[in-house]
Amino acid sequence: MDLPTAWFLAVAVLWTGYLVLEGFDFGVGMLLRAFGRDEDDREVTLGAIGPVWDGNEVWLIAAVGAMFAAFPAWYAATFSGFYLPVLFVLLALIVRGVGLEYRVKRDDAAWKFRWDLCIGLGSLVPAFVWGMVLANLVRGLPTTATAPGPGANTVVTASLADLFNGYALLGGLVTTTLFLLHGAVFLSLKTDGPVRYRARRFAVVTVVPVLLLTIAFLTATLALRLPSWTTPVAWAAGLALVLAGIALLLGREGWAFTATATAIGGLSVVLFGQLYPELLVSTTDPAHTLTVANAASAPYTLTVMSWVAVVFLPLVLGYQAWSYWVFRKRLGGARVEPAVQ
């Protein structure tokens, strides 16, 4: 495998990690007011993601940083091209993050309610927009190109209406509903009491519609470029959702969570797999299309970055796994002593 391909793989892995990990954070955030009928329930709901959401969010920072370093033209064309959607994601991530940290800082129902809205909306917007953006990248965008010179690049000319096409909207809907399911399954695994009960019921009811939407989107994604080596992955993602439903009915929440995580991971693999070897597909002029080959940084940069990743990524995986191990206990079951702090 050549270096640019390896780095495409690295970017895909980081995005996949982000979608799987923040997927349940977003789901939990969207479901906060639905499952948390009283303050105790809401504390249990948010307590499930409290220690880990910040670390999960860094996967996005790392993914975008890797795009910047390894494929500068892709990074630049994508984030300027999706200007307004990305702006809304940023605003959403700001109010969600502040909400998660600040809502408990005052004992005041109106204060908490406002932050709960921020957390809910701040989870919904990125859940939808990232699905829409990834779908549009795979589908292709109208472009032009700048004159040759320092920093010459492809420029996305898509209007907001272009971005809100049916396929991309379906993509956004699929990530949103998948994250809802994933978040509910996570809560059923990590909590006890009324939140666990509500989460499991929600997951059991939604798993079939989510499965149908996901199948529709995966089919449309595969149809964009056939034949595709990702077809078995798409089958696996669908199968994982079926297994998630079975596991939920059997009360095996750990297996259900593994299954929804696999489904989201599979979806991400299909999207990035369908994109490869292109990065940003031009629908107006194939010469503008950014590819792994023409957008990549020089081999020296990629070699340096590879060494950094080889040394530090296992370390990151190690201590993040440890943090999940530390907080492995269910919340909200038997009476728990209030935390000292």
Add this chain to the structure above:
Amino acid sequence: MDALDLARWQFGITTVYHFLFVPLTIGLSVIVASLQTAWFRTGRTEYLRATKFFGKLFLINFAMGVVTGIVQEFQFGMNWSTYSTFVGDVFGAPLAMEALIAFFLESTFIGLWIFGWDRLRKGVHLACIWAAAIGSNLSAYFILAANAWMRNPVGYEVDPVTGRARLTDIGAVLMNPQAWSTYFHVIAASFVIAGLFVAAVSAWKLMKERWPSDGAPTPHASEHELFRKSMRAGFVVTAIAGMLVVASGDHQAKLATQYEPMKLAAAEALWQTEESAGFSLFAVGDIQGSRNHINVQIPGVLSFLATGSPWGEVQGIENVQASYEQLYGPGDYTPNIAVLYWSFRLMMGLGLAGVAVSVAGLWLTRRGRLPGFTRDGAPAPAGRAHRWMYRAVVAALPAALAGNIFGWILTEMGRQPWTVHGELLTAASVSPGVSLGQVAFSLAAFTALYGVLAVVEAGLLFRYVKAGPGAAMPYPDETTPEPERRAPAFSY
């Protein structure tokens, strides 16, 4: 007004705002970790209480630093896509390293620290806050290396085919003298802010103890000693860090002479090359006419700062302009002289004022003294009440923070008209496909949201300072049995 101007304003506003929280995160993480270490080693409750009290204030600030930092990473691509395409091969590497090496460490371990009080062994829990503090302090290096490269590009070449910069030597980028010198300067200045924060909070609490507001409850007896000590500790941190700021700042001036002569000349409003140049204290000039009407100077000091010798030669704006025209072709290579001149003075003046307040505070509180109090902590008679000291300490915090901000304005405005010195002009860096309306909308959205969050954050900090250490960790005689709770307290 075009998209370029608004994109510059947006970068300025979002970056300055982000940097209001960064120095406190960098410095306070280490101070809180040190307090917890003191508790770990001595087992004394007052250290634990101080850890929790300042820890809460730290976390309120930390959250804002994290969320406003995310914007930065996307903003390069959104508003500055030509810049990003040009520099990504060089500039992206330290950014990716920052995420992989520092941010994961910081964010994962801060979560473990917040929620790990009753789940981790004491020593492991202590290691978590240190890991987060190391992550914070490490992250600054990578982003400053990236910033230094823009001012002094090294270890790269421009690919003639793609028109993009290409990294040739990562060691040169990371060991850029501008990078490590700026790093020491920024880290030391962060500790000035963090020390002053601890001192200002403590001073405010002592002032309220000595001159209470009407109807305010009497603070717990132990708080007097806690805040006397923490105020002293804050003074010590600020004074030591202040010396390092001065030393690294001196080195920065010498590097500017070498690599950024235009910035130095503009910051001094020095129009013509001079030997034995004086340091300007106050000047009123005519920028179009390239001369100063009034200029109050201390002779030889600028030459000394810039070259190490009071007789050294310092290049003037017009001379640098002429040499740049020869190098880069016709054009105006002068930054905004008035902004640079006054930023330089405000950075030094306000920053040094904060340090001076700390040094004076150390003297006034020597050997257990405390203005306004007798030796055993009782209020001293009114005539000896030095309320002004407490007020000055509280005022020193925003002053020094403003000094920090003016330092960044000097750095960034001093690099103009370039984004990458000698390679790419700011005017050529902007995203070609982004419209004026889009930038205006995002600028308005960020400014409005940041304004609201500033009020919320300041209100919360004030509320927690007012509530005091007893709220962070109740005093034993005051605790009443808590009602039965099913949920673990999600409070931190």
